[in-house]
Amino acid sequence: MTPTTVRRWAWIHKWTSLVCTIFMLLLCLTGLPLIFHHEIGELLGNEIVAPEMAPGTPRASxxxxxxxxxxxxxxxxxxxxxxxxxxxxxxxxxxxxxxxxxxxxxxxxxxxxxxxxxxxxxxxxFMNIMLRLHADLFAGLWGMLFLGFMGLLFLVATVSGVVLYAPFMRKLQFGTVRRERASRLKWLDMHNLLGIVTLVWALVVGATGMINTWAxxxxxxxxxxxxxxxxxxxxxxxxxxxxxxxxxxxxxxxxxxxxxxxxxxxxxxxxxxxxxxxxxxxxxxxxxxxxxxxxxxxxxxxxxxxxxxxxxxxxxxxxxxxxxxFGDYGGIWMQLWWALLDIATIVVLGSGLYLWRKRGRAGSAP
Known part of the structure; x- marks a missing residue:
């Protein structure tokens, strides 16, 4: 990949990420309790439980x-x-x-x-507020379509991040995190590692979330x-x-x-x-x-x-x-995996903002 191509992909990754990151963080944070909505409902006493009756009790009309x-x-x-x-x-x-x-x-x-x-x-x-923020930002159809557009930008940012992964990591072994180096390099390695580990999950959840906004x-x-x-x-x-x-x-x-x-x-x-x-x-x-x-x-x-x-x-x-x-069809173990991957994505998004802020400061320093 030529330096010009790398710079072009880096520009795409930077701006699609910057535009959508705040909203993706909101969706990840609100989506986390929604993964366990039944369990949280039971804990808060909001789940409705039918009274016990003898097995085989006929149903009412x-x-x-x-x-x-x-x-x-x-x-x-x-x-x-x-x-x-x-x-x-x-x-x-x-x-x-x-x-x-x-x-x-x-x-x-x-x-x-x-x-x-x-x-x-x-x-x-609590769960209703989380659901409305996650689904449409309390803005109805236009809120859903806006979040769908943010989801599209997130998918573009993810794909462009994959394209950039090879040239940026070609001199390092997979999974390397340079803890002894400067804080920015350490977070860059963590950002790249978690980004590639959560790649498939991010694409699946991002794409299905975007589809859901078209409901x-x-x-x-x-x-x-x-x-x-x-x-x-x-x-x-x-x-x-x-x-x-x-x-x-x-x-x-x-x-x-x-x-x-x-x-x-x-x-x-x-x-x-x-x-x-x-x-x-x-x-x-x-x-x-x-x-x-x-x-x-x-x-x-x-x-x-x-x-x-x-x-x-x-x-x-x-x-x-x-x-x-939402990962709510495979039992508690799938919910736990979805939650861990959600938290990892929050770290990826947060570290991306941190790296942009650090780079901006470095660029403006004498």
Whole structure:
């Protein structure tokens, strides 16, 4: 590599790093507790635990569950109901003033007794603040897109750092840290070492994080593409004045997809359905397939299945990127590895700022 090429790559690495480093530090710091969100929730007493019941206790009708939740807020309407993968004891209901009300309330209802367990409190909690800072800086779609751009700069900085690694380290053995030399050289060696060790993780987490910032745009494209095709026969029909029972639609969906279970249900008029349908989103039972959804549209009046199809590749890619980003699909050991690599990346980012500051001082000294 010629000196001119090295200088060009060094310029790219320097400025992409400087622009994105502060925001990447924020994302690494807020992402660290999010890796252990379940464990921290249990420690803070925020995790909802279903009461003990005899094994094999039959489940209540989803319509009974809905009625119990709405009894708490009779002036509100249903938006969604969901259950976590591997835990079918609790339904989480989301209710608001309208189907699209962002100021919703969340209620946990026992799936077996049909009784309310408690109202979920998210706003203002530590984990909610960490999640909002990590996801969109409390700025909605524009915040997500901005962080996505920072993620792109981070990927460019990482790749340019790899390109520069060989010429800068050609006279040193791999892993060398010159502790006996000046502080700046020691930190330069540490920066290079941790950067190359965390390379694959940084690329995976950076790329999946950038993909996650496109979630709203990808969802809107799906709504205008495949969902529009699925609801085309209802295009000119008036929205139903009243909704039918949901349990027959759930039963029909489970019969249609016998190897799957219900992940979440979207009410007519929400982002994941149409004015005429319940959107019942099924998922598998394995570690990977539990992250992949298959929509089943159920007529809100007749409770009959009207359409069902696999999600397109771009939404499948988005759903796969989410567990890869947080490392929360491989148990506690994978979470610990993700946390250690996150901390190492914080050191890489911090040392990069330190080296730039030291170099700037050295350049201005007489």
């Amino acid at each position: 989803v319509d009974t569950v809905i009625a119990a939740g709405l009894a708490m807020y009779p002036d509100l309407v249903m938006q969604y109901m969901s259950q976590e993968a591997g835990d079918d004891k609790i339904w989480h209901l989301t209710v608001g003033k309208t189907r699209l009300d962002p100021d919703f309330k969340s209620i946990a209802v026992d799936a077996r007794s049909g009784k309310v367990i408690q109202e979920n409190k998210f706003e203002g909690t 709203d745009l990808l969802l809107k494209y799906w709504q205008n593409d495949q969902l529009a095709e699925m609801i085309a026969p209802y295009k000119n029909l008036p929205a139903p004045a009243a909704l039918g029972l949901l349990q027959p639609g759930v039963d029909a969906s489970l019969k249609l997809e016998p190897g799957m279970q219900v992940g979440f249900i979207a009410w007519p008029g929400t982002a994941f359905s149409s004015p005429h349908h319940y959107g019942i989103f099924m998922h598998g039972k394995e570690a990977l397939t539990s992250r992949l959804y298959k929509p089943v549209l159920v007529d809100a009046l007749t409770s009959r299945v009207t359409d069902s199809r696999d999600l397109p590749w771009y939404l499948t890619g988005l759903l796969i990127s989410q567990p890869l980003h």
